[in-house]
Amino acid sequence: MKLNFADLVIHRLIAHEVPRTESSGGPALSDEDRAPDTKIENFFRERITSSLNESGIDVVFDPSADMTVKDGIEELLSEPKHLVVVSQTLARRLYSVQNRQNTAGLLVIAVGTIQNRPAVCVLKLEHEEGIRVVELSEKGVHTFNLEYLNTLVLTKRTRVFKVGLFVAAEPTYARVSDEQFGRGSNRGVADFYLRVFLGCRFAAAPEVQTDRFLRSAQEFINEDVTDPEKRARYEQALLAELNSKDDGIRPRQFAEKHIDTTDERHQFVTRVENAGLPADLIPKSLALIGNTIKRIQMSFANGTTITAHPDLVGNEIKITGLDDGRTRVEMEDVLKQVKPRS
Amino acid sequence: MTSLSESRDRYMRLRPFYAELVAEVKAILESATRSRGVRAEITARTKDVSQVLRKLITKPRHLEEVPDLGGVRVCVLLPQDADTIRACVERLFVIHKFEDKRVQLSTNELGYYGQHFDVSLREDDARHISEEGRNLRCEVQVHTRAHNLWADFSHDITYKSPTKLPDEIVRRVYRIVALLDLVDTEVQGCRDAAVKTSGFEEGAMLVTLERRYFELTGKPHDSELSFYIVSGLKGLYNEDERRAFAARIDDFVDSQRERLLQRYAQYSDDDRVSPLLFQPEALMIIDRLEANIFALKEAWAQILPIELLNDLADIWGIAL
Numbered sequence: 001m002k003l004n005f006a007d008l009v010i011h012r013l014i015a016h017e018v019p020r021t022e023s024s025g026g027p028a029l030s031d032e033d034r035a036p037d038t039k040i041e042n043f044f045r046e047r048i049t050s051s052l053n054e055s056g057i058d059v060v061f062d063p064s065a066d067m068t069v070k071d072g073i074e075e076l077l078s079e080p081k082h083l084v085v086v087s088q089t090l091a092r093r094l095y096s097v098q099n100r101q102n103t104a105g106l107l108v109i110a111v112g113t114i115q116n117r118p119a120v121c122v123l124k125l126e127h128e129e130g131i132r133v134v135e136l137s138e139k140g141v142h143t144f145n146l147e148y149l150n151t152l153v154l155t156k157r158t159r160v161f162k163v164g165l166f167v168a169a170e171p172t173y174a175r176v177s178d179e180q181f182g183r184g185s186n187r188g189v190a191d192f193y194l195r196v197f198l199g200c201r202f203a204a205a206p207e208v209q210t211d212r213f214l215r216s217a218q219e220f221i222n223e224d225v226t227d228p229e230k231r232a233r234y235e236q237a238l239l240a241e242l243n244s245k246d247d248g249i250r251p252r253q254f255a256e257k258h259i260d261t262t263d264e265r266h267q268f269v270t271r272v273e274n275a276g277l278p279a280d281l282i283p284k285s286l287a288l289i290g291n292t293i294k295r296i297q298m299s300f301a302n303g304t305t306i307t308a309h310p311d312l313v314g315n316e317i318k319i320t321g322l323d324d325g326r327t328r329v330e331m332e333d334v335l336k337q338v339k340p341r342s
Numbered sequence: 343m344t345s346l347s348e349s350r351d352r353y354m355r356l357r358p359f360y361a362e363l364v365a366e367v368k369a370i371l372e373s374a375t376r377s378r379g380v381r382a383e384i385t386a387r388t389k390d391v392s393q394v395l396r397k398l399i400t401k402p403r404h405l406e407e408v409p410d411l412g413g414v415r416v417c418v419l420l421p422q423d424a425d426t427i428r429a430c431v432e433r434l435f436v437i438h439k440f441e442d443k444r445v446q447l448s449t450n451e452l453g454y455y456g457q458h459f460d461v462s463l464r465e466d467d468a469r470h471i472s473e474e475g476r477n478l479r480c481e482v483q484v485h486t487r488a489h490n491l492w493a494d495f496s497h498d499i500t501y502k503s504p505t506k507l508p509d510e511i512v513r514r515v516y517r518i519v520a521l522l523d524l525v526d527t528e529v530q531g532c533r534d535a536a537v538k539t540s541g542f543e544e545g546a547m548l549v550t551l552e553r554r555y556f557e558l559t560g561k562p563h564d565s566e567l568s569f570y571i572v573s574g575l576k577g578l579y580n581e582d583e584r585r586a587f588a589a590r591i592d593d594f595v596d597s598q599r600e601r602l603l604q605r606y607a608q609y610s611d612d613d614r615v616s617p618l619l620f621q622p623e624a625l626m627i628i629d630r631l632e633a634n635i636f637a638l639k640e641a642w643a644q645i646l647p648i649e650l651l652n653d654l655a656d657i658w659g660i661a662l
Binding site: 004005006007038039041042043045046049050053054252255256262263265266269280 | 601604605608609611612614615634635636637639640653656657658659660661
């Protein structure tokens with residue numbers, strides 16, 4: 001399902017305080033939901049939109065996982081008036097499954113519509129600290145007072161929050177974003193919200209998507225780029241991206257970082273999207289391509305093939321495009337062995 | 343040779359199919375001229391039964407040999423646009439005959455400058471009309487407004503004149519032709535000079551943007567900022583796209599109307615909204631966000647902080 005997340009309209013929302021799990025205690029539950037005012041609705045929508053766009057991954061409910069959240073979401077999609085009771089159940093569920101690694105925060109549940117379909121948002125927000133400046137005027141002297149705040153939960157720059165969007169469809173459309181997705185190999189923390197709390201898994205297998213990404217990137221390099229030096233450089237960057245420790249690929253960021261011109265970047269992202277992949281975040285798994293991305297292979301019209309470690313290309317191995325369309329490859333090293341090959 | 347009465351009956355039977363044919367040709371040309379930013383008035387008609395009979399009486403022949411039983415007239419402001427239309431006609435239809443009236447005149451002659459094409463529909467387009475009309479042909483005439491005036495006027499005086507006109511009147515008619523020739527040259531020359539004037543193109547783009555913006559909201563905007571942003575981003579459209587800018591923005595607004603209305607309604611009372619949303623050029627920026635985000639970001643970085651663009655992108659629902 002192709003959705004513009006900024007089409008979300010929030011009708012009502014509710015927040016529950018979910019503290020760090022202790023041996024005794026539980027979440028501080030709200031007993032009433034609210035209709036957000038214009039500013040709050042717009043602010044939430046903007047933050048949800050940017051988070052789902054930049055760090056969102058399409059997911060599905062995992063039939064082997066706990067059904068508490070699934071049942072609650074499905075109930076809200078068909079009967080949003082049950083928001084208070086269902087959201088309390090979800091808050092209790094979060095409190096019961098989190099461990100001491102998980103930080104305290106607010107669980108916000110919102111019901112509304114997106115493109116005329118019922119929708120439910122589940123947000124986990126952490127408390128943030130800040131300083132508030134209050135201007136004062138005492139005895140004709142202007143000054144200011146600084147107040148420490150620790151009740152902020154969502155600001156324009158908040159990076160640590162998690163969003164789940166669920167939309168009525170058959171089956172339910174779901175997308176989850178977590179700023180920890182795809183950054184480093186920190187999957188354990190990101191997995192908690194997705195798998196343990198929400199009971200979801202990725203909609204598409206990461207190894208298949210990674211393989212598809214590699215193919216579309218290769219198509220771009222070999223079919224859209226003509227300059228041999230650039231081809232080698234882009235290939236080198238591609239392999240570095242795939243071999244990095246990050247557990248996600250961000251094609252748009254890759255394009256901005258490694259591809260020279262805006263037209264080429266656009267071509268690259270179009271190739272990725274045409275392969276049915278998201279341009280912002282693809283969960284990475286090298287299970288299908290692990291052995292094929294260790295070295296760069298260059299094949300020439302006369303049948304010669306050069307295989308090299310990516311780090312050597314552009315440094316020890318110099319590649320230059322010639323005016324007549326041919327390519328010059330230069331390298332100096334100690335010849336270790338010559339042998340026949342089929 | 344068929345009798346006049348048979349020809350009459352046959353034309354009356356075929357006339358609705360000619361009407362379908364010329365309506366289809368007109369629609370195809372309207373779409374093509376719009377997408378190329380050419381301002382053209384396109385009219386279509388079938389010949390009156392009486393006109394057809396008069397032609398057959400004056401010069402007996404088969405009905406199908408009478409030219410322009412169905413006719414489409416494309417009238418453009420600029421002589422240069424006539425060449426664009428010619429290229430469209432050649433690409434979009436099967437051409438059976440072409441006449442360029444200008445090249446038929448010698449250098450010391452004045453007269454009508456139109457281009458006439460005898461066309462039929464290509465196979466794909468022919469499917470849109472009744473089977474009986476698919477093999478029919480019609481005439482497409484392309485000329486400037488000045489020469490359209492001349493065509494109408496000359497038709498009027500020659501058609502209604504019972505005898506040869508006196509020399510004095512013919513002389514006056516040729517003076518008009520000379521004047522209209524001059525009008526065409528001056529109109530094109532003025533337009534070419536105006537486009538090269540600093541700010542002209544931005545101004546024309548802004549007129550388009552404001553027209554569509556005020557359909558969506560009544561909020562006032564900062565004209566100086568609009569001009570600054572349009573000047574900074576107009577290079578994101580190539581020459582052809584700039585020429586067809588109005589059509590492009592119209593298409594964008596029409597296709598996204600519901601979403602745009604929703605956004606303007608949602609933010610009408612939100613004073614923390616991005617200042618760009620309530621600027622007419624927001625339509626242009628969003629159009630470019632959808633087209634090539636990388637090119638937009640690069641151009642944007644030259645004129646304003648990227649955070650401003652980011653806020654608008656969030657409102658629209660696109661990740662930068």
